[in-house]
Amino acid sequence: MGEYNPTILQGQHTNDDEILAKTPLDPKALGGDSSVIIMELLQRFKVRDVMKRQVISISRKATLREAQSIMRENRISGLPVSENGRLYGLVSVNDIIKGLDGGWMNDACEDHMATNLVVLEAGMPLAFALRYFNNYTYGRFPVLDSNRQLVGIISQRDVMRALLYELSVEIRKLERKTRGGQEQESQSKEHYFRKEWAVVRNDLSRAGHAANDIKSLLRERKIDRTVVRRVAVAAYELEINICIHSHGGVMVLLISDDTVTITAKDRGPGIPDIEWACRDGTSTANDWIRSLGFGAGMGLSNSKRVSDEFDIQSEVGKFTKVQCVFRIPKAEG
């Protein structure tokens, strides 16, 4: 069980805070006998999986009036005060109300912001985070990473939303299991997770970033290691192809209960001879591409080799679409 230190931005740590930080949520605290699945989800998912990453913030010297306008435009009730990723405090709706009442709306935020804040760590499992929601009246918590940089903000609503979604996934899985073996033969290709990445032509500095993300995502979801390796290789090859051979396109990751699907689609120029392109060693790469270590002509054949199902379609002048499907071996029990 990990240990998390309570982080108070300023002000005293209390003994209660220490205990709070180190004890995960008691199943009974959720009301009655909480299911194993819920507890497992709360342990598996971290604050960073659920938090809002686009943190709207304001600088210390900005006025309360500016804070009010930002909060109104963005419809938020809590505005972190931060500069260069460092968190200094929080302005809430209450501070605005007091400001309007007291007539100091032109004062700097730093004069009125709350500084005795509780913040959460990005890597903290939700099981710990929920304790904070239960024990403090604050509606939201800023989230810091291990370098004490402000990386997100999390509210109870974010947690509930994510939990409900994941719970529905788990319930579907259970329903399928109870219906019996024959259900699993029918196309249970209902994907419960989808993510898309843009791939920019010739952007070699970013080339492969989608594949790296895909690999990290699959590892986090504890999908079978050998499957993850094969998916990562195929995704990388296909992404590089889009990058160096096409006008640009997208990588799509789809996860269902028993498959992982990678689709690489680009806007052209299309492949005139698909069979030739899929052969080992054949490549249209030019010298510049080769000088950077690419273009050995293995991309499509590699992807085909590692996937369980491989499909490629192309129309010259229009597009190329490659789809690789990987079967996830069934876990025992």
Place this chain on the structure above:
Amino acid sequence: MSCEGRDGKGTEMTIADVVKILDGKLMAGDGTSPRAVGAVVANDLMSDVLLHDADDILLLTSLASDQAIRTAHIVGAMGVVVHNAKPLSETMIKVANDLGIPLVSSPLSKYDACVRLHDAFLAEERS
């Protein structure tokens, strides 16, 4: 090729050992990682690196680009060594830190590094 000793046991060489053996300098990533070298791959063509099935690859390369790191991440490599003291870009170092891949700069050529690593494996076996 995997680094099995004659009796089939794997090596215990970690990235910290590699830094020493190759007169290298750790430029990014966790130099204290306990992961041992599972296989040595000396290659500059990243698509070729992808063909290796081994776990815990130590990648020796002259390709000082983000691609070497990204490919290393895809195959679950335990470290990347860039040879001939080739200068490493800031983005390469950043990507290595972001993806958690130990990155070592060595003044040795790839050939010298191969020989030194092999000698070190043999020495380990004997001890």
Place this chain on the structure above:
Amino acid sequence: MTVDEICAKVGGSVAVAVEGASAETVYVGDLLSDIMGHAGEDCALVTIQNHLNTIAVCTLVGCSVVVICHSRPVPPDMADGAKREDVAIVVTPMSQYEAALALSSLPPSGR
């Protein structure tokens, strides 16, 4: 070391034979710019770049033996280029790492 000796050490086969070709040192590399920058004359180039460009680089560097690893096939235009420029090609099933060790009795190439 002659081509035949190199071939024997790496357990390979001679794809392009050149009378009298030999190597004094070894360079391992696949990036043509890197090879040009660091490989010395009279080296045996250990690589997987089974491409005509490799022969061009060999002529610039002054090496007369290429060892192609992982049994990569030598395309016809590369073989023709090699014959024209008197560059011998040996193909081995070994990886670059293994081939380097096999040839390690030779000193490293250097510039």
